[in-house]
Amino acid sequence: MEKIILLIPSIPIIIAFMLIFVKNKELIPKISIILSSMIALLGLYGTYYVIHYDEAIIGFDGLLIYNELSAILVPYVAILGLVIRKYATKYMWDEAGYRRFFILLNFIFSAIYLLVMSNNLIVLALAWQLLSISLYLLVSFNVSSNTAVRHARWIMVIHKGADLVFMFAVILTYQTFGSFDLAILSEKWLAMSQSSIDNPMIFVIGLLYLIAAMMKSAIMPFHIWLPYTSEAPTPVSAVMHAGVVNVGGILLNKMAYLLLLTPAVLNIAFVVGLFTAIVASIIMLVVSDIKRSLGYSTVGQMGYMIMEIGLGAFSLAIYHLIVHGIFKATLFLESGALIRLARHESNLPRRLSYELFWEEKLKSKGTKLFNYIAFFTILPVIIFIGVKMVLAEEFFEFNASVVILAFAWLTGTQLFLSFFKVSKSETIKVVFALVSSFIIILFTYEFIGLALEHFLYNENALLFYQAATLNMTLIAALIILAVLMAVGWLFMYNQHFVEMPTNNNEINKKQWVFYRFVAKEGYFFELFKIFKKDKR
Amino acid sequence: MILDIALLLLAAGVPYYLLLEKSTKFNSRHIFLFSSTLLLCAVLLSLFIPNEHKTVLVLISLVSAIFSIYKATKTTNFYKFGYYLIFVNAPFFILFEEEGALYSLSLLIALLGIYLIARFYEKNYGSANYHHITGITLVTPCVGTYLTLYLVALALYPPFPNSIFFLSYIFGSEPNLLWYIVVTTLFFGNFFLAMRVMRKTLFGRESSSIHYVHMTLKEKITHFLVVLTLLILSIYGLKETLL
Numbered sequence: 001m002e003k004i005i006l007l008i009p010s011i012p013i014i015i016a017f018m019l020i021f022v023k024n025k026e027l028i029p030k031i032s033i034i035l036s037s038m039i040a041l042l043g044l045y046g047t048y049y050v051i052h053y054d055e056a057i058i059g060f061d062g063l064l065i066y067n068e069l070s071a072i073l074v075p076y077v078a079i080l081g082l083v084i085r086k087y088a089t090k091y092m093w094d095e096a097g098y099r100r101f102f103i104l105l106n107f108i109f110s111a112i113y114l115l116v117m118s119n120n121l122i123v124l125a126l127a128w129q130l131l132s133i134s135l136y137l138l139v140s141f142n143v144s145s146n147t148a149v150r151h152a153r154w155i156m157v158i159h160k161g162a163d164l165v166f167m168f169a170v171i172l173t174y175q176t177f178g179s180f181d182l183a184i185l186s187e188k189w190l191a192m193s194q195s196s197i198d199n200p201m202i203f204v205i206g207l208l209y210l211i212a213a214m215m216k217s218a219i220m221p222f223h224i225w226l227p228y229t230s231e232a233p234t235p236v237s238a239v240m241h242a243g244v245v246n247v248g249g250i251l252l253n254k255m256a257y258l259l260l261l262t263p264a265v266l267n268i269a270f271v272v273g274l275f276t277a278i279v280a281s282i283i284m285l286v287v288s289d290i291k292r293s294l295g296y297s298t299v300g301q302m303g304y305m306i307m308e309i310g311l312g313a314f315s316l317a318i319y320h321l322i323v324h325g326i327f328k329a330t331l332f333l334e335s336g337a338l339i340r341l342a343r344h345e346s347n348l349p350r351r352l353s354y355e356l357f358w359e360e361k362l363k364s365k366g367t368k369l370f371n372y373i374a375f376f377t378i379l380p381v382i383i384f385i386g387v388k389m390v391l392a393e394e395f396f397e398f399n400a401s402v403v404i405l406a407f408a409w410l411t412g413t414q415l416f417l418s419f420f421k422v423s424k425s426e427t428i429k430v431v432f433a434l435v436s437s438f439i440i441i442l443f444t445y446e447f448i449g450l451a452l453e454h455f456l457y458n459e460n461a462l463l464f465y466q467a468a469t470l471n472m473t474l475i476a477a478l479i480i481l482a483v484l485m486a487v488g489w490l491f492m493y494n495q496h497f498v499e500m501p502t503n504n505n506e507i508n509k510k511q512w513v514f515y516r517f518v519a520k521e522g523y524f525f526e527l528f529k530i531f532k533k534d535k536r
Numbered sequence: 537m538i539l540d541i542a543l544l545l546l547a548a549g550v551p552y553y554l555l556l557e558k559s560t561k562f563n564s565r566h567i568f569l570f571s572s573t574l575l576l577c578a579v580l581l582s583l584f585i586p587n588e589h590k591t592v593l594v595l596i597s598l599v600s601a602i603f604s605i606y607k608a609t610k611t612t613n614f615y616k617f618g619y620y621l622i623f624v625n626a627p628f629f630i631l632f633e634e635e636g637a638l639y640s641l642s643l644l645i646a647l648l649g650i651y652l653i654a655r656f657y658e659k660n661y662g663s664a665n666y667h668h669i670t671g672i673t674l675v676t677p678c679v680g681t682y683l684t685l686y687l688v689a690l691a692l693y694p695p696f697p698n699s700i701f702f703l704s705y706i707f708g709s710e711p712n713l714l715w716y717i718v719v720t721t722l723f724f725g726n727f728f729l730a731m732r733v734m735r736k737t738l739f740g741r742e743s744s745s746i747h748y749v750h751m752t753l754k755e756k757i758t759h760f761l762v763v764l765t766l767l768i769l770s771i772y773g774l775k776e777t778l779l
Binding site for chain 1: 671673674677681684688691693694695699700703704706707710711716719720723724727731735738739740741742777778779
């Protein structure tokens with residue numbers, strides 16, 4: 001009976017075929033939504049089954065699996081898919097190619113389900129490629145727009161490259177380990193990790209999987225396809241930022257036990273992720289186009305995700321991609337409502353969060369509010385660290401603790417900046433509030449992350465941290481973190497906070513050159529244009 | 537050896553279209569039909585002859601394929617596009633011996649679809665040239681859909697059999713340097729050529745100087761049968777590859 005859950009990837013394809021024959025336009029979204037609800041229900045039942053019976057559902061001769069990873073991701077993708085379909089019902093109504101849109105949307109979701117539930121490298125390769133072509137056709141949905149088609153081509157070229165790299169990785173995996181079955185391979189990899197291995201081919205395979213994941217997850221230098229594709233319809237942007245870019249993280253989680261054998265690949269992932277996170281976040285802050293800014297925000301977040309994997313925090317990467325996906329999808333899907341509100345109000349519509357902490361209230365109640373936040377966060381965090389030190393001291397042995405702290409800092413800062421508008425005259429308050437939001441995020445992230453870790457990898461989770469550790473002392477790691485955070489805070493502070501009027505209007509030339517360099521995305525496209533001109 | 541060379545010729549491993557293109561008796565449609573027929577003969581022949589691929593023959597077909605990719609980027613004619621693709625894919629057939637037969641068969645069926653589209657263009661727009669016939673995805677959705685499906689198949693994307701057989705053969709083989717070069721060339725060559733056609737005729741704005749024509753029911757049924765054949769081959773391919 002439970003095997004019915006394994007039909008999930010085929011349901012969107014059935015929907016797509018049904019939609020071809022539907023003549024009534026109103027029925028197109030209805031059929032799509034009703035049948036997609038079935039997927040969500042099946043997904044939830046599958047999750048219940050996996051948790052309750054503590055066993056995975058395997059079927060189709062071991063090609064598909066509904067395991068712990070699927071139990072988390074399938075309901076997430078299904079519910080996200082439902083929301084996007086519902087949103088698209090009205091949003092896409094007047095667009096030419098309404099039916100085509102829903103058909104393609106179903107294909108891309110089918111590819112994602114297949115990718116999540118695959119237990120065989122060939123099935124994974126097919127899903128990997130199906131995702132690329134569906135994405136291309138969706139991004140170039142507005143076929144009459146030259147820019148949309150041109151940007152879709154970038155997507156396609158990078159994704160095709162990812163397909164090729166992935167294929168080579170699969171071939172080498174089969175040559176080296178003699179199986180396509182992921183469950184068998186994972187067991188083999190786990191057993192191999194008990195002894196020391198000196199096979200350079202494993203490093204090559206791991207690196208190829210990492211590169212494939214980087215290309216699909218828009219990690220630098222393969223990021224250019226993401227920030228420039230906002231011309232796609234809003235629901236497509238939501239799918240792209242909340243679903244498609246995550247596949248890199250999903251792939252690496254599927255290959256977690258392989259990466260256990262190649263710590264060097266994990267270290268590369270950490271460095272590349274860190275670089276992407278920092279550079280993309282800086283570009284996000286300075287580019288003038290809001291859509292591109294959102295694109296770079298996603299690139300930065302994907303950088304964090306890969307960085308977490310690089311530190312062995314595989315389950316945290318899953319949590320991160322889900323949370324980020326929900327956040328980004330909300331941002332995109334909210335844009336229509338904001339535009340509608342803007343039509344009725346002369347000023348920009350205010351966010352609820354902003355109204356809760358409206359400037360005027362802040363002036364009268366500010367200090368009290370900050371005191372409360374500090375009281376309710378700093379005190380518990382001290383208790384938390386104390387308890388953690390006693391119960392799970394080993395956590396502090398690995399560098400993963402640093403990334404969790406760094407992530408908490410970044411998200412906390414974002415949380416803070418989205419709630420408050422502050423002046424430079426309130427420095428103490430700002431620092432205080434930043435620390436408070438940091439702690440809130442740390443708590444959430446740490447507890448949910450731990451729960452996920454236990455669910456996904458059980459006692460093996462520590463092996464990943466062990467493999468990924470950079471052999472750096474905790475003190476050294478914390479010093480680096482502190483420096484990074486201090487620089488980051490200073491940067492954020494300079495970029496975001498309202499300037500106090502001063503008489504000094506002189507421009508700092510060095511700062512200006514740096515700003516221009518970042519705002520122009522490192523002159524990447526200027527170089528590209530020069531190259532093109534020369535060719536002509 | 538003679539049989540190998542014959543197979544190389546039949547499977548379009550040498551660019552004999554260069555001679556045919558110069559001839560006044562052959563137009564591009566004839567070359568398309570001729571090279572497709574020869575490839576079909578090669579597919580049938582490969583079932584009876586043990587084909588031991590020689591590295592030299594693979595190299596010759598690879599050079600021919602690269603040259604054909606270049607030629608294909610210069611044309612906007614569906615017939616030419618079709619027969620260039622036959623030559624582009626020749627190294628795969630030569631390299632994977634009898635296993636490449638099903639891949640070539642899938643290629644031929646997808647090209648049959650392109651041939652039918654070319655006939656449609658010829659009948660309704662005067663020639664098989666797609667240069668100015670832009671934006672058909674929106675204006676004539678049925679033609680757009682079928683053309684998209686054929687091009688997706690030719691660009692080696694699932695769920696079409698071309699991709700499945702391609703993956704199936706490469707996953708089960710022993711790679712060497714030549715193997716990597718052939719696979720990469722075909723993987724990107726087919727992709728870029730198919731995407732180019734997509735960009736030039738499926739996408740873009742509707743041309744005001746063209747009177748766009750929709751497919752008749754008979755044409756729709758014919759195309760449906762072609763796509764159905766492709767899907768049946770896909771199911772067979774998946775069964776062979778996965779189970």
